[in-house]
Amino acid sequence: MIMGVAANWALNGALIGPVAAAMTAGGLIGIERTYHGHPAGFRTHILVCMTSCVLMLAAMHQSTWAFVALPDQRLVIDPTRMTHGILTGIGFLCAGVIFREGFSVHGLTTAASLWTTSAVGVMFGIGLWDLALIAGGATLVVLAILRFLDARLPHVGVVDVTLRWARDAAPGETTLRGLLSDSGLKPVRIGHVVSHDGLIHEHHIKARGPMPLRVDDLSLRLGQQGGLAGFSVMPRDD
Template identity: 75%
Template sequence: MLNWDLVWPVLAAMTAGGLIGVERTYHGHPAGFRTHILVCLTSCVLMLAAMHQSTWAFTALPGQTVVIDPTRMSHGLLTGIGFLCAGVIFREGFSVHGLTTAASLWVTSAIGVLFGVGMLNLALLAAGATLTVLAILRFADARLPHVGVADVILRWKRGEAPGEATVRDLLRSSGLKTMRLGHVIADGGTCHEHHLKVRGPMPLDIDGLVVRLGAEPGLSGFSVLPRDE
């Protein structure tokens, strides 16, 4: 017979996880709709199992007392979800991406735990707050004054690369300050690359920078990758 005390938390967890996942999928992040549903669903069903340990099909040893502690399941869940979160965080150049998606997976797991233990009001509040942060506050964040960051690679022929001061001045002419500058010898030693992390007031003048770099004598290639979470 169908136990609705088990059905509604599962359905609610799938709905909440799906709504959070839709926002991530819409913005092209690696962990999206189905991943968030599965994270929330898994957290929910495992907590439901922990909360109903009295129905488990096991027999205690004679003279032994079984102590039920559902909090141990929640500790394991929120620790284990860290491995999944680490999978969506990656580094490209000097930039780290995927932190917000990892955080959304973590809070989605917590929401599933809340549904599993029957804290409906707190679970709905947490789901609403998460969607507000991811979807609505995105627009507020875009309007706040902040500094933009970009990864820039400049490629020169071996022996023709300018000094660091010249490279910094080149970026400064586009309103960008060089935060880090690394050197790489590539293509069998025939190419000298400058790997830079630069920052400047938003919006970054990427088009202007591309025009300036395209006209720079001796520059055989370049890439400009604005950092975006």
């Protein structure tokens, strides 16, 4: 009896450590996402990492399962099948944080962080603590520290511009391209939407330009356009 209790306590100790570590790693990654206002933040990342860890711990400790398929026989499964199931399920969760707004697609980095967090939980679950800690630390470096490096690298920015013109006031594409060019932007796609009553003509524009984008300059120019009923200028930032 005493031996059985001791064994249970030993097993519980072996389970608590990975779960606590997974919750900590997931929470740290989630804090970074929450701080920058992205979907799927602190609690979501904790749950993803912890659940991945718990499922893998269950697969790795099959000897303690209270299930016997046939008398004197024990069911044994391949733990890697559990991994495949976890990562497939995480794919559906990741799809939930990716959304499209006009020509923009948002949430890709958060979806990738969820996928990575799940993998970190799996590593804790199968006992690869070193790899889990390395992966967790690397994820934080990429999300938190490399963000500043990415902002300083020379690259082209993307901005979504929506223009709402009064009836018969909408200019042609040549005029639009010239207006954007004056602010250092080059349109790569121009869409047209006309209201049912024909009173409003909208231009949905995806434009590129060198960073930093001259958003204030463009907004000032747009505010001086006659016949413009409203506009929005939304720089992309995943």
